[in-house]
Amino acid sequence: MxxxxxxxxxxxxxxxxxxxxxxxxxxxxxxxxxxxxxxxxxxxxxxxxxxxxxxxxxxxxxxxxxxxxxxxxxxxxxxEQIKADKKKLAWVIYSALPLHFENRYFDEIKRYTAFDRSGVKQYQLSEKIADIFDQYQVYRPWMLQSWEKGEYVNQNGEKLPEDYWWQPILWQNLCKRDEINRSDVYLxxxxxxxxxxxxxxxxxxxxxxxxxxxxxxxxxxxxxxxxxxxxxxxxxxxxxxxxxxxxxxxxxxxxxxxxxxxxxxxxxxxxxxxxxxxxxxxxxxSSDMKPKKEESLLQCIQNDIISLKPPGKIIDTHKTEDESIIVNSCHSPMREVQVLYDYLLRFFDEDSNLTPSDIVVMTPDIEEYAPYINAIFGSAAFNDVSIPYSISDKTLSGIYSSVQLFTSFLQISSGRLKFSDIFQFLEKEIVYTKFGLTPPDVEMLKSWCKSSVMKWGWDSDIAESFNLPYYEDFTVSKGIDRLLLGSAVLAYEWSSFDDIVPSVSVEGENFEILGRFVKYVYTVKRYRDILGKNYSAEEWLDILNNLQQDLFSGTADNDGLQVINNGIRAFGTYTAGIISEELPADVVAEFFKFYFKSVEKSGGYMEGGI
CATH class of the missing domain: 3.40.50.10930 (Rossmann fold)
Structure with missing residues (x-):
């Protein structure tokens, strides 16, 4: 050995x-x-x-x-190659859970998911169970082996309380699949x-x-x-x-x-x-490392760790007043990054040998801080000195805005189709370039829609689905009608037509801009209607592919679209031969949110900056 x-x-x-x-x-x-x-x-x-x-x-x-x-x-x-995949395991559990709801040991799970019409709770729970079973296969494979034999014991060989019996019962149903069980290969x-x-x-x-x-x-x-x-x-x-x-x-x-x-x-x-x-x-x-001379509070703590001795009382006042360890209390993540930026400028000013590549900044959640880092370190509007930096450990959803846009759009059917929803997507380059628009065009269209009193909803069906009063004058469809009528009549001949009053006068090249906008709105409306229904996994593949082709421009963010296409293919791979029931859009959106957040893109390490 x-x-x-x-x-x-x-x-x-x-x-x-x-x-x-x-x-x-x-x-x-x-x-x-x-x-x-x-x-x-x-x-x-x-x-x-x-x-x-x-x-x-x-x-x-x-x-x-x-x-x-x-x-x-x-x-x-x-x-034998290991084929097990935690993401596929989640779909297997999602499909298998309802089959066990008649078993009394699954009563708690049945109650938890009983009033969840969207299926999101069931999928989220399936993700959690998949994660636990995945860890069991690495840390408790012998326990799983006992479960497969019908022995409901814990990792110490002690009998499990009946409240936990649903786990071995579910595992017995899953373990026979090669794409699920890797503990057998490990053993x-x-x-x-x-x-x-x-x-x-x-x-x-x-x-x-x-x-x-x-x-x-x-x-x-x-x-x-x-x-x-x-x-x-x-x-x-x-x-x-x-x-x-x-x-x-x-x-x-x-x-x-x-x-x-x-x-x-x-x-x-x-x-x-x-x-x-x-x-x-x-x-x-090696035990050759000698403690450093204690000239700062940080060195005192380092020496205590190296020697494994308890921290002593620091008598020298300069050791508590130095800046080897600094704690700042800030009112927001944005302010934290601003304070960090100011400190770094000071450090560079005090030490001419210090370079950005000598510095590493760690955060508990880089996804939360990334927008503020880019705003402070990457924008000339906030600073006069440019400090090179790179962000590592970001997930795909944190890198590509198109990925976030894709997952957000999948949930549009659960909203009221508000004015803000329409322009939330249209303001993104990957969308407005698809419809031949520019940022000034988008701002002009936004002004037109405000003048046409466009608020929310397409028709009375949306209002009824949310148990809200219906006012046709403020719907998106009515606002579009006002804009189209404004393009059909002269400004000095405005009059009502079939109870529609034009809101703005559209002339010249603006006709084409309005036409492209109307095409965009009707595309959004069409996919909102589509996403409001349930489909099989195979049908979802066609819908998702068509959606990204109809809404997103390949020239604006080709890398992001490639990531989306990879995610759609992964969805097809994970659900193939597993999901036979129809899936709602919310469950599909939940999968993509989890998938894009669980996949990290390599890069951002040691690139010459902070």
Missing amino acids: SLNVYYDVQLENVFDLFAYSLEKNRSVDPLESEFVVVQTEGMKKWLSLMLAQRFSVCSNIKFFTPNGIINHLAGRITG RMLNTTGAAGAKDENKHIFVFGISVLPPLYVKILENLGYRFEIEMFLQSPSREYFGTERFYKNADREELKEGVNSLVANLARTGSEFFDFLAEYIDYF
């Missing part, structure tokens, strides 16, 4: 160990890729840059995530020993910078050590042993020992448990 673990406090030292091993154990075949496992896209980018700096070039290295390397090797070890990989295949002496698998792995993955890597040379290069927060027994009095890990560093004990608990799990494989642990 060959699973070796190397720890060091400084990431640069961890890299040195990795680079030395990589150079020493390069494959003799120049065309064979080296396998390197990293946890994030950012670590992949950093490691690539460091390798290129060390060896003048970084080539023929194939990077994997922990999931990726396990799935890649599954076929080689067991002869077969775990049970496959060195006898199953010859030792590949020349093949190394390098694991770098992983902060935590599921215990099952560690066991699989240990087992793969019979066939491959596996080396893990990890960073430790401390030069001391930081296993859980260092911090906790008892095995339940609830009560801290006296004299421990509570900051590390609380924030690094997962890492501490991971360290316990890897302890028997550790071949190298």
Whole structure:
């Protein structure tokens, strides 16, 4: 068996160990890729840059995530590829749940979804259950194996309370599908020993910078050590042993020992448990790092972490008054970014050697802050100095406005077709260019529609569906009629016609602009009517493809349209052979919201700016 673990406090030292091993154990075949496992896209980018700096070039290295390397090797070890997909699992659960509603163990779920006519609650619940079952397959595969045998037990082998029996009953219904169950493949990989295949002496698998792995993955890597040379290069927060027994009095890990560093004990608990799990494989642990001279509050905290000693009372006043740690209280995310911008300008002014690439800014939710970052750092209207920056870890819905527009439009049938809804879409470049309009045209049309007293609704049916009084004079259709009549009569001959009074005079080239606008409004109305009904998954594919072709211009945001097309194809793949019932638009829209938010676009890492 060959699973070796190397720890060091400084990431640069961890890299040195990795680079030395990589150079020493390069494959003799120049065309064979080296396998390197990293946890994030950012670590992949950093490691690539460091390798290129060390060896003048970084080539023929194939990077994997922990999931990726396990799935890649599954076929080689067991002869069976992992096909399981959490998004497909969600649709299987959505389809299967109603079949169990007559079972008394599903009464709570039935009550939860009983009054949900749109089906959104059922789909959202299916997403949550799919996520839980997906985690069970990694963290509790033996429990699922017991469920498949009809034994309703928890991860400790204890009998489940009846309130939870719906989970094993549902899993028994799902587990026979290859695209759902990957835990069986994991367990077969775990049970496959060195006898199953010859030792590949020349093949190394390098694991770098992983902060935590599921215990099952560690066991699989240990087992793969019979066939491959596996080396893990990890960073430790401390030069001391930081296993859980260092911090906790008892095995339940609830009560801290006296004299421990509570900051590390609380924030690094997962890492501490991971360290316990890897302890028997550790071949190298560096403890050479010396504490820094305590010249600031930050250095005091760093030294306490490195030495794992409890924080002492800081007597020197300059250590509490320095600016190594600054806490600002701001009234909004926008103000937070403005304060950050001001601080950065000051830091650059005080330190001429400081560059934007030396700075990283972290947020709890980058999607929330991204619009404000672009407004402050990317707009000349807010600042006189341009600071280069890039935003990483953004999802597809956060990158492409057309993606957000697409998911919003799918929900238009649940609204009242307000004046603001019509222009919310038309103001976007990808829409107005499709209908041959320009931003000045859109502003002029907006003014015309206000003059025609266009408010909301198309006809009385919309008002009745919302139990609201119906006033025909303020509907969209009546406003369009007024505009069209204004284009048909001369300004000095205005008079009512069939109870319609023209609102504005449309002359010359504005005739064509009005015609394009009317075409747009009727397109919106047509798809609003279409999206108000239920369809099969196959019919939805045609509707979605036609919708994006009829409403969106390919020249304005080609990348965004490609993302939308990929999402539509994914919808077809996930629902094929699973969904037989008709789906409402709200459920389809919920799928796309989840899909576009769950897929991250790589990029934005180490591009020379903040």
